[in-house]
Amino acid sequence: MRKIFLLLSIVMVASLVLAACTPSTPVETESPISGATEEPVAEPTEEEDIAFNPYMGSNKLDGNGIPPTFFSDVHIRKGFAYAFDWSVVIDDVFMGEAVQSKGLALPGMPGYDLDAPFYTYDLEKSAAEFKLADVDGDGIPAGEDPDDIWEMGFRLQILYNTGNSTRQIYAEIIQAGLAEVNEKFQVEVLGLPWPAYLTAQRAHKTPMLVAGWLEDIHDPHNWYQPYTTGTYGGRANLPDDLKAQFKALLDAGVAETDPALRHEIYLEANQLFYDEAVGVPVVLATSHGYEQKWVEGRVLNPIFSGDIYKTISLGEGAFDPTTITNASIGDPLVLDPAAAYDTASGEVLQNVYETLVFYDGIHTDKFVPQLAEEWTVSDDGTVWTFNIRDGVKFHEGGDLSASDVAYSFQRGLLQGGYSTPQWLLAEPFFGVGLDDITAIVDDFASADDRESLLANDPAVLVAACETVKEKIVADDEAGTVTMTLAQPWGPFLATIANNWGAIMDKEWVIENGGWDGSCD
Structure with missing residues (x-):
């Protein structure tokens, strides 16, 4: 068998600016969350404040917990970063199949920089940072203050979902490193069932979060956004001014179409991420692909969900030249390209x-x-016109038209939902940060709740539908589709190249109970 080295598009990041930065909604007891949902509770009295987060011990600076402002001190975050041992991750977790990440961008992307500043495992530097911290806010560095963390110590819990050995080991690495820095630094590693873990994470109660990302599109925006202003950054309680700094850089980066200028913008983001120690980029995983020697034409593109068979053939020596046997990652969950967001379905x-x-x-x-023969872009980068290929037929025999293309994109955007890939398409059309149809309906109030979405004022729903249809317009006579974006979008081609940009037969979808294409 042949062995092919691959660089997989996944970066693990330990996020440090989390629940401890700002007070969260209190819980009724100090027991860990046990369910997938949490009942509302009354506002706490002043005496009950210490119980608002069970994973932060006493919720005070008393050696038996951490206060809500603990991670708002940048020296605390840097102290944690220097206490992490990357070699254990690379050697023990990934068995050598990983390299340390120095930033969020992947090799070759704008923003990727071998000379970028990065943290190393250095317990002396960790201790120095903790001694510079001023958790009690009295203006005296902790190393000179008997009432601060260097003498008082602290206690917190780092969570992982049971069965996820990677998250568990990451937590244990931090636990061991901090114990060497100062025996008074107590970290307890706690496993929770997945629903409870996810509830704690979404409720902003996890003092530290380990998260990995497998890219949707090969573009730096798809890496910087999740860890700063998006999926994980949104759960990290970053201060508003810091989020605003990242948002300004990311908005500029994704709107810029010149790769050289984008690179400079993302270098600024790298520096900000490092200076503020928002998180610790841990590793970039690598792997190997294996195939029989008689397999020919296989395209090993790391962004593919799996093999694409139209390029593959079987050469001399194949046991059965008419059959290819492939081990899939699992069973597909959904075969609607507008909704599928898992690898097996992809x-x-x-x-x-x-x-x-x-x-x-x-x-x-x-x-x-592919289905577009060519395309043009307006000078301001906001209007894309695609000439649709003639003579293409769908599997059931219908002819491809510009209306099929427009309908497919419109249907996906109107369908929305964060368990789908539609957020990737929503931002280019609605605006940065407006990553779901509910953004233009009820300011996200009904996100992921179809029943609540449809309960909105019918006039508002019609207006949102009409907005979508105005942004994606088909001209069947000319054979073109014109897409109008809310702002220039550097990775637009990358955004529409994957499965969520797939074109369906409008007539067939309607006949099978899908959206009828109107806003009525």
Whole structure:
């Protein structure tokens, strides 16, 4: 068998600016959360404040907990960063199949910089940072203050979902490192069932979070956004001024189309991420692909959900030249390209549907025409016009038209939902940060709640539908589709090249009970 080295698009990041930065909603007891949902509780009295987060001990600076402002001190965050031993992760967790990440961008992306500042495992520097901290806010560094953390110590819990050995080991690495820095630094590693773990995370009660990301599109925005202003950053309680700094940089980066200028913008983001020690980029995982020697034409593009079979053939020596046997990652969950957001479903969809543009071989950042023959972009980068290929037929025999293309994108955006990939398409059309249809309906109030969404004022729903249809317009006579973005979007081709950009037969979808294409 052949062995092919691959660089997988996944970065693990330990986020440090989390629940301890700002007070969260109190819980009724100090027992860990046990359910997937949490009942509302009354506002606490002053005496009850210490119980608002069970994973922060006493919730005070008394050696038996941490106060809500604990991680707001940058020296605390840096102290944690220097106490993390990357070599254990690389050698024991990934068995050598990983390298330390120095930033959020992947090799070759704007923002990737081998000379970027990064943290190393250095217990002396860790101790120095903790001694510079001023958790009690009296203006005296902890190393000179008997009432601060260096003498008082602290206690907190780091959570992991039971069965996730990677998160558990990360927590144990921090636990061991901090214990060496100062025996009064107590970290307890606590495993919770997945529903309880997710509830704690979403409730902003996890003092430290370990999170990994597998890219949706090969673009730095898809890496910086999740860890600063998006999925994980949103759960990290970053101070408003810091979030605003990241948002300004990310907005500028994703709106810029010149790679050199984008690189400079993301270098600023790298420096800010490092200076503020928002999180600790841990590792970039690597792996190997294996195939029989007689397999030919397999395209090992790391962004693919799985193999794409139209390029594969079997050469001399194949046991059965008419059959390819493949081990799938699992069973597909959904075969609607507008809703599928799992790898197993994606592998099937990439072999069934086609997109306007597709990846050029092994490249994750170069694209070739597929259902679009060519395209043009306005000078301001906001209007994209695609010429749709003639003579294409769907599996059931219908002819591809510009209306099918427009309908497919409109349907996905109107469907929305954070368990789907539609947030990737929503931002280019609605605006940075407006990553779901509910953003233009009720300011996200009904996000992931279809029943609540449809309960909105019908006039508001019609207006949102009409907004979507105005942004994606088909001209069947000319054979074109014009897409109008809310702002220039550097990675727009990358955004529409994956499964969520797949084109469906409008007539077939309607006949099978799908959206009828109107705003009535």
